[in-house]
Amino acid sequence: MNVGIIGATGYGGLELIRFLHTHPEIEKLDLFTSSDEGNKFSNKYTHLMNIYDEPLLKIEPDRLSEYDVIFTSTPSGVSSQLLPSLIDKGPKLIDLSGDFRLKDPLQYEQWYKKTPAPIEAIQKSVYGLTEWNEAEIQKADIVANPGCYPTAVLLSLLPLLKENLIDVKHLIIDAKSGISGAGNKPSQMTHFSETNENTAIYKLHQHQHIPEIEQAINLFANQTSPITFTTHLVPMTRGILATSYAPVNEGVTEKHLIDALQVTYANHPFVRIIKEANKFETNQVYGSNYCDIHVKVDPRTNRATVVSVIDNLVKGAAGQAIQNMNVQFNLDQTTGLKHVPLFI
Amino acid sequence: MNVGIIGATGYGGLELIRFLHTHPEIEKLDLFTSSDEGNKFSNKYTHLMNIYDEPLLKIEPDRLSEYDVIFTSTPSGVSSQLLPSLIDKGPKLIDLSGDFRLKDPLQYEQWYKKTPAPIEAIQKSVYGLTEWNEAEIQKADIVANPGCYPTAVLLSLLPLLKENLIDVKHLIIDAKSGISGAGNKPSQMTHFSETNENTAIYKLHQHQHIPEIEQAINLFANQTSPITFTTHLVPMTRGILATSYAPVNEGVTEKHLIDALQVTYANHPFVRIIKEANKFETNQVYGSNYCDIHVKVDPRTNRATVVSVIDNLVKGAAGQAIQNMNVQFNLDQTTGLKHVPLFI
Amino acid sequence: MNVGIIGATGYGGLELIRFLHTHPEIEKLDLFTSSDEGNKFSNKYTHLMNIYDEPLLKIEPDRLSEYDVIFTSTPSGVSSQLLPSLIDKGPKLIDLSGDFRLKDPLQYEQWYKKTPAPIEAIQKSVYGLTEWNEAEIQKADIVANPGCYPTAVLLSLLPLLKENLIDVKHLIIDAKSGISGAGNKPSQMTHFSETNENTAIYKLHQHQHIPEIEQAINLFANQTSPITFTTHLVPMTRGILATSYAPVNEGVTEKHLIDALQVTYANHPFVRIIKEANKFETNQVYGSNYCDIHVKVDPRTNRATVVSVIDNLVKGAAGQAIQNMNVQFNLDQTTGLKHVPLFI
Amino acid sequence: MNVGIIGATGYGGLELIRFLHTHPEIEKLDLFTSSDEGNKFSNKYTHLMNIYDEPLLKIEPDRLSEYDVIFTSTPSGVSSQLLPSLIDKGPKLIDLSGDFRLKDPLQYEQWYKKTPAPIEAIQKSVYGLTEWNEAEIQKADIVANPGCYPTAVLLSLLPLLKENLIDVKHLIIDAKSGISGAGNKPSQMTHFSETNENTAIYKLHQHQHIPEIEQAINLFANQTSPITFTTHLVPMTRGILATSYAPVNEGVTEKHLIDALQVTYANHPFVRIIKEANKFETNQVYGSNYCDIHVKVDPRTNRATVVSVIDNLVKGAAGQAIQNMNVQFNLDQTTGLKHVPLFI
Structure with a gap:
């Protein structure tokens, strides 16, 4: 080729x-x-x-x-x-x-x-x-x-939304990205001395990946609702960690969520479902094409926390x-x- | 003395x-x-x-x-x-x-x-x-x-919860911390080579600051509800950025939220309300005793995003x-x- | 004032x-x-x-x-x-x-x-x-x-050169600096993604601090010789560590070097002579006006290694x-x- | 296999x-x-x-x-x-x-x-x-x-020493390494909060790679002299940059040095001689098996500065x-x- x-x-x-x-x-x-x-x-x-x-x-x-x-x-x-x-x-x-x-x-x-x-x-x-x-x-x-953010977010949420396991109306997505997502053009926002030893939230409610995520949720999971999606810069070059929160629907357990993820990606070599994780982190996928996903339901709140990591450049x-x-x-x-x- | x-x-x-x-x-x-x-x-x-x-x-x-x-x-x-x-x-x-x-x-x-x-x-x-x-x-x-996390979280949320401006039942708090919060005792979790160029979620739904935050919300804002609170490690030494999400209550506007914060902290020199912010970040308070707070309501979702930063060690x-x-x-x-x- | x-x-x-x-x-x-x-x-x-x-x-x-x-x-x-x-x-x-x-x-x-x-x-x-x-x-x-580099270099070397304890003709100075030395103007050289996880040598033999150091050695220690001085960027915001190498002159011992430093700076509160050091590092002076100095003679080579650290911005x-x-x-x-x- | x-x-x-x-x-x-x-x-x-x-x-x-x-x-x-x-x-x-x-x-x-x-x-x-x-x-x-340091040092110096182009009696080697060289066992010296935003010199004149380098210089270049070799930790995970200094011998020019390097490694795919370099840095070889080498003679001092970079783990x-x-x-x-x- x-x-x-x-x-x-x-x-x-x-x-x-x-x-x-x-x-x-x-x-x-x-x-x-x-x-x-x-x-x-x-x-x-x-x-x-x-x-x-x-x-x-x-x-x-x-x-x-x-x-x-x-x-x-x-x-x-x-x-x-x-x-x-x-x-x-x-x-x-x-x-x-x-x-x-x-x-x-x-x-x-x-x-x-x-x-x-x-x-x-x-x-x-x-x-x-x-x-x-x-x-x-x-x-x-x-x-x-x-987009980098939508990839991390959608791979982890689509199986749960498509099966109607979590409630899109209360979906909150908090994403953290390394600085390379901003590209190679120097700016104050990517200037080492102001980025190092620093974590920032930026483009609050304004990020262009919001409509992209909503459109894909609609397309692939047939759900329609405006979402809350925020983006943070953390002082590393590569990696995105997206933490999503949503109530689980009536009768749904953590096992249902894990099963949905595992079934969906059974034949997809680049998506890995991590069941147990004391720590779940971006360096698991550094430099590679993997997307790792972890989910846990908090019995105190009956809300699911869904976490995914990718290398934003891969x-x-x-x-x-x-x-x-x-x-x-x-x-x-x-x-x-x-x-x-x-x-x- | x-x-x-x-x-x-x-x-x-x-x-x-x-x-x-x-x-x-x-x-x-x-x-x-x-x-x-x-x-x-x-x-x-x-x-x-x-x-x-x-x-x-x-x-x-x-x-x-x-x-x-x-x-x-x-x-x-x-x-x-x-x-x-x-x-x-x-x-x-x-x-x-x-x-x-x-x-x-x-x-x-x-x-x-x-x-x-x-x-x-x-x-x-x-x-x-x-x-x-x-x-x-x-x-x-x-x-x-x-605790370090509760300080960042409570200072930003209590004025809004006390005045019943946001809905505690759907409150989600996503906190990011530098590594110094883990103290000075070496461990795999704080080992430079495994922490650098890495962002992690840890102690998912298990962090001991959860009951501390809930107790204080009850004590100072008279609200009772289990909250979702998660903690992330980002590769920097100092700083906490806490991003909180909640629906605003009926009839509440962004201005109400800002006013509540400003009135509450009018005579408190260490809490600063930042009204405009393209970027809002931990290095604003690095090494100092300030807590900076920023709030914005997304008209698409009618949810407030409340952000606060502190130096976790100060x-x-x-x-x-x-x-x-x-x-x-x-x-x-x-x-x-x-x-x-x-x-x- | x-x-x-x-x-x-x-x-x-x-x-x-x-x-x-x-x-x-x-x-x-x-x-x-x-x-x-x-x-x-x-x-x-x-x-x-x-x-x-x-x-x-x-x-x-x-x-x-x-x-x-x-x-x-x-x-x-x-x-x-x-x-x-x-x-x-x-x-x-x-x-x-x-x-x-x-x-x-x-x-x-x-x-x-x-x-x-x-x-x-x-x-x-x-x-x-x-x-x-x-x-x-x-x-x-x-x-x-x-300049930032000359300050770190001169404070550590002048007492030894002035007393003719080390040989200026073979003086080698290898300096490492955090990125803030390059100022607040964004450029490819200070762009986070290309600076993080990276150590660089730059302006080899061309740095404008070379004549400044030589002029001051002449002025304060009355020695004249072109020196080798190189500058490196390390992925941190603040701090300079300068490592200098020179043969000790006939009959000179490590104790002579330490004494010269201690006597010179006995009444200067911002210069600290560190006699013992398993590790000697820039964070000793982070954010402060101190200059710390450490010196050791290698009996195998009869050369002195002189190390100094400052916060480049302070x-x-x-x-x-x-x-x-x-x-x-x-x-x-x-x-x-x-x-x-x-x-x- | x-x-x-x-x-x-x-x-x-x-x-x-x-x-x-x-x-x-x-x-x-x-x-x-x-x-x-x-x-x-x-x-x-x-x-x-x-x-x-x-x-x-x-x-x-x-x-x-x-x-x-x-x-x-x-x-x-x-x-x-x-x-x-x-x-x-x-x-x-x-x-x-x-x-x-x-x-x-x-x-x-x-x-x-x-x-x-x-x-x-x-x-x-x-x-x-x-x-x-x-x-x-x-x-x-x-x-x-x-060893990691000897690899970076020897590949860059052996061609010059073997041809007797630089003077081993005044050879100074100043090496900088990322923290992963210290291995995966946690210690105070590799604890993120004390390593981040910090550059340190350690094991001054005591590093076990000193005799390894001297033995190899003797074996491959037939030169015998105790060398000065120092090691520094910089806040990154991977990479070594070694800066070496030595007078060039009578009649030797920069071109001789470059030629010696290019001829030596003409058929060695992992060693690259970089002739021009405004900046020369460890991320050139990050994650790969390359060793890059750059050399420059300062006409003011008639000394050569030889720089090499490798990924210490590769x-x-x-x-x-x-x-x-x-x-x-x-x-x-x-x-x-x-x-x-x-x-x-």
């Missing part, structure tokens, strides 16, 4: 390269840029020296159509303009930005403050939450790769994108993604 | 020394130990060289009664046995451990798995949440200094203990505690 | 505010800005809410002359243009930038790539390494507050600046600077 | 599992323990769930002889007693502890304070610095896998051990080790 990446200099792009470099089915990997054409990529990123020393290529639509897959890992508002012209031109399109996730263009405008993609292109795109949408992903023109971005590529090309989902978590 | 500290080698003790060393009303500061008698304290803690070079003293009840104040900053199960004999012997007693916080000995046994203090001693102790219990603290034999331990001492001796509450947050 | 700060929004400025706020001799503290005039300072820096809520003032030379002291904590190339006009106008001038440190304007141009200050102003400035230049500082028009910047102010106003040097190190 | 690991619960062991799990030539991987027999390994290390769920096996010499390779990743003093009996019994033995590195038992006793291995076993062991000892490693009974431990296994079994050295550095 020949693969092209647009937006390789961002963290999503770097992680795509990390996994694709050792993916056994990739023959050619090319990187495209709008600004740095001709520069040797390892000049910018020393860690890739002797690994990826090729020059960056110019983005030219004709050229792009020669690839089997094009990944776009660009800031919001770029792939919405770029990808529509590539539909039906040959390559499978997998977009890691948020541009094709929301089906309602007005909602996109409201939360992203950008011009939405053309409606026809949005309609041809499919939400790429692999474990929940395999059949659709397989035949999609554009895969809208899910299962929350590049890893899931490659998993989707594997699905589209009928490869085993774990192809090229068998990396063991680093833990330390 | 002559002050003694029992348990000075722990982090609570070190912070007491940090503040008391420059407290203008302290004449004598002595440190007591059960094991290291005679050793120069700055031999163990180099950062105190030339600052506190005195030898550690042996714990002898007769001797202790000569002090104006005794702080105990000991592991659970120590001061419960030690302090009862010092009641009415002279010194004011301020306990930073959890031994005198819970009024119900059975509850203490259940959550702490230790023998409770004698019931008479418990009855003579007063919960030391300064801003809410000043009059009682002033005349107390024993001040039970609040307002959550030593700082509040000294604030309580100031109250007991009719000093301005800020005496010796005017330290500006470090921020960076 | 009335004090003005120009460049308060940088980290040096924030630390000046932190210490001056509780300095007992300060009556008025005003902050000046070239861009943010009229804005409430605590709107930008929430940690200062209720502590410093005054608006920023416009920089006007006439107005500045009414203060007893003006601190400039500006980027290179600003105070060189601003301060000359304030000489003899009233206020003592203490400059935390590098603009007045190098006596040779050509050297300044070469290492800083900026236009140097007028030669007359440079001649009226005095190098503010407090422990070594008290008499000169007392009467100086402009105090050129030393003894390496704002703390030493205030110490210099105290000297100029005949106050005890520790006035307003008695803060105990945080250690944790 | 069938592989056994003794000491799998340590960090060296965990990293062996991480790489061996996806090593294409490994058929069977068994873990041995002296204490936890029968326990499922992923019960202790959740990150290995669904990856390595086998029970730990009891250490039985007869059983061990059935493997093709036995890795020992045990504390000092264990493999010295265990491995001698396995020589000539079948498996290749690769020891990640320090027990077989020093050829002189007296030196081992002096620096390790433990009983040395039997002299016959020491004589049958070979120092496993892959790039410098391939032929010997191929036929060795026991490979003494190098090239400094498990990665190099597997590289040695590959050599012994005539596999391409990169087999199973093609992991791209994480960088972020």
